[in-house]
Structures are given as structure tokens and as C-alpha cells.
Amino acid sequence: MSTNRKQTLGEFIIENQKSFQYSSGELSKLINAIRLAAKVVNHEVNKAGLVDIIGTAGETNIQGENQQKLDVFANEKFIQTLTNREIVCGIASEEEDSFISINSNDENHQNKYVVLIDPLDGSSNIDVNVSVGTIFSIYRRVTPVGTPATLEDFLQPGNQQVAAGYVVYGTSTMIVYTTGDGVNGFTLNPALGTFYLSHPNMTFPETGKIYSVNEGNYIHFSKGVKDYIKYCQMEEGDRPYTSRYIGSLVSDFHRNMIKGGIYMYPKSSVTGNGKLRLLYECNPMAFIAEQANGIAIGGKTRILDIQPTELHQRVPFFCGSRKMVEKLQEFLEKYH
Numbered sequence: 001m002s003t004n005r006k007q008t009l010g011e012f013i014i015e016n017q018k019s020f021q022y023s024s025g026e027l028s029k030l031i032n033a034i035r036l037a038a039k040v041v042n043h044e045v046n047k048a049g050l051v052d053i054i055g056t057a058g059e060t061n062i063q064g065e066n067q068q069k070l071d072v073f074a075n076e077k078f079i080q081t082l083t084n085r086e087i088v089c090g091i092a093s094e095e096e097d098s099f100i101s102i103n104s105n106d107e108n109h110q111n112k113y114v115v116l117i118d119p120l121d122g123s124s125n126i127d128v129n130v131s132v133g134t135i136f137s138i139y140r141r142v143t144p145v146g147t148p149a150t151l152e153d154f155l156q157p158g159n160q161q162v163a164a165g166y167v168v169y170g171t172s173t174m175i176v177y178t179t180g181d182g183v184n185g186f187t188l189n190p191a192l193g194t195f196y197l198s199h200p201n202m203t204f205p206e207t208g209k210i211y212s213v214n215e216g217n218y219i220h221f222s223k224g225v226k227d228y229i230k231y232c233q234m235e236e237g238d239r240p241y242t243s244r245y246i247g248s249l250v251s252d253f254h255r256n257m258i259k260g261g262i263y264m265y266p267k268s269s270v271t272g273n274g275k276l277r278l279l280y281e282c283n284p285m286a287f288i289a290e291q292a293n294g295i296a297i298g299g300k301t302r303i304l305d306i307q308p309t310e311l312h313q314r315v316p317f318f319c320g321s322r323k324m325v326e327k328l329q330e331f332l333e334k335y336h
């Protein structure tokens with residue numbers, strides 16, 4: 001065996017489960033389930049341009065097969081895989097109005113975890129062959145084991161997450177995740193169907209030159225956000241910065257973590273609290289960001305300290321390289 005052989009995700013999960021605060025192999029099994037579902041979804045996403053599966057959910061294609069939107073497909077795959085493992089007592093998903101309770105009639109079940117997912121993030125990019133992702137967030141339940149999961153189990157602040165991660169279905173497919181002990185990235189070798197540790201200990205550069213925001217909404221932003229964007233565009237020192245916006249949170253975040261940058265989805269006079277969902281978009285990304293030496297805020301507050309009030313709650317989201325988010329904070333504070 002060559003000495004520079006990369007560790008597989010499977011090996012990494014086993015070797016690192018001891019360092020996890022609750023030690024038992026349950027969380028490892030859970031990450032394994034996500035790995036499996038990610039591979040299946042990856043396979044489907046990759047042939048999206050080839051096979052006629054991009055139609056509206058419920059439509060029938062020319063072969064008489066049921067067409068499924070990829071976000072519906074991804075939702076089903078993740079739910080199926082997570083339900084089979086007898087570890088998860090409840091799942092909340094962007095694609096489901098309310099949470100799903102698992103094994104709620106079995107008083108003997110020992111399932112301790114709840115999972116919140118955005119099964120396909122950036123799904124409008126599918127039609128144009130641009131990177132999409134999956135985002136997941138994992139908590140220990142707060143209600144007693146053996147009872148049905150309740151809303152309380154899902155409405156925990158992000159600082160209670162035990163693990164979070166994302167899959168990016170990009171030029172290569174990667175899983176990036178944290179269990180509260182740094183962030184590691186694994187790249188799929190599609191020929192073997194194996195994820196290898198390609199990006200150990202990922203961290204945001206302290207600062208960067210990229211700002212990512214939907215500037216089409218500019219006129220609706222607050223004065224603080226507008227002024228920060230102008231600051232990014234000004235010629236001074238290492239500025240002007242460069243603007244990059246894919247429109248898939250996962251992909252924009254992933255690029256900024258590697259190159260250094262700031263992502264913004266502010267509140268605005270038209271979108272209210274912005275667009276991104278606290279529980280399965282902002283919280284998992286904020287946990288990863290903080291574990292990678294970055295910052296994630298919703299305005300004045302740290303994202304991870306927000307007490308959620310509803311499953312599909314939206315919050316403003318600013319996240320990225322430490323110095324850049326701190327600079328933005330100065331602008332936001334000027335007008336409060």
C-alpha cells in the first residue's frame with residue numbers, strides 16, 4: 001500500500017468516534033446513512049441532464065414512468081435511509097410541512113437523534129448544470145427516549161447541534177461535516193463509490209476578497225448592508241473585492257471557506273427576514289463556519305444562539321471569514 005493512501009470516510013468515522021462526546025457508535029451509523037443517501041442522490045443528480053427526470057413531480061414521462069423532481073427524490077432517499085437505522089426518532093425537512101416522527105408507536109425504541117435536512121439546496125440550478133447540495137443538522141432529542149418526538153426536539157438553538165454538514169454535488173462530489181471537533185471534507189471517487197479524506201481540518205482564511213450576495217435585491221437592503229457592499233466595491237488597500245454568487249448556499253459557502261469570503265442573505269423590504277431557513281440551512285452552515293474559524297451572524301446576534309420558534313423560520317444570514325464578517329458588523333451597528 002502506498003504511504004500517501006488517503007483515509008476513506010468509513011475509516012475516518014470509525015477512528016474518530018471515540019473523540020465524540022457521546023462516544024457510542026450511533027452517530028457514526030447516522031453519518032454512514034448520510035454517506036449512503038448522498039451517493040444515491042449524487043448518482044441521480046449526475047444524470048439529470050441525460051434522463052428525463054426533471055419534470056414536475058407527479059408528471060408521467062414518455063415511458064409512462066412517474067417523473068420526480070430531484071428535490072422530491074433527494075427528500076425521499078434521505079428520509080428512507082435515515083428511517084432504516086433505528087437511531088433517528090424524527091426528521092424535519094424543507095420538503096415536508098411538519099416533522100416526521102419515527103417509531104412513534106414503539107415504546108421500546110431507543111432512537112436518540114433528530115435530523116433536519118435541506119435535501120436539495122440550490123435546486124433551481126439543476127436545470128442549468130450548476131452545483132447543488134444537501135445540508136443536514138443533527139441534535140440529541142430533548143424529550144424522553146421511547147416517546148414520540150415532539151416539536152421541542154426540533155426547535156433547539158443551533159448551539160446544541162451535535163453534528164452538521166453538507167454534500168456538494170459539484171465538479172466533484174464532496175461531503176463536508178463537523179461533529180464539533182473541526183471540519184473535514186471528503187471527495188467521492190465515482191469509479192469506486194468511495195469518499196476519501198481530501199480536505200482535512202478545513203478553515204476559513206481570516207480574510208478574503210470575495211463577497212457573495214444577490215445584488216438584484218440591493219435597493220431593498222438596509223443602509224448598513226448597502227454601505228458594506230459599497231465598501232467592498234471601493235478602491236482602497238486590497239479592494240475592490242470581487243463578487244461571486246452561484247445561488248446555491250452550499251456552493252457559495254464551500255467556495256468562500258476555501259478561498260476566503262463573506263456570504264450574505266440580508267433581510268430586505270421585499271423578502272422580510274430574507275430567504276434562508278434557520279433550522280436546516282443557517283444553523284448547520286453556522287456550526288461548520290464556527291468550527292472552521294469563521295463567523296455566522298443574523299444581524300446583531302450569533303446564528304447559533306437564536307431560539308427557534310418555528311420549523312421553517314427564516315432569518316437574515318451573514319457568514320464567512322472572520323475579519324470580513326467583523327467589518328460588516330461595524331456597518332450594521334452604525335445604523336442601530
Ligand code: AHG
Pocket residue numbers: 094118120121122123124214247248249250275
Ligand atoms: P433551495 O433550493 O433549497 O430552496 O435553496 C435555495 C437558496 C440557497 O441555496 C441560495 O443561496 C438562495 O436560495 C438563493 O436565493 P436567491 O435566488 O433569492 O438569491
Ligand code: MN
Pocket residue numbers: 118120121122249281
Ligand atoms: Mn436551500
Ligand code: MN
Pocket residue numbers: 071094118119120121122123
Ligand atoms: Mn432545498
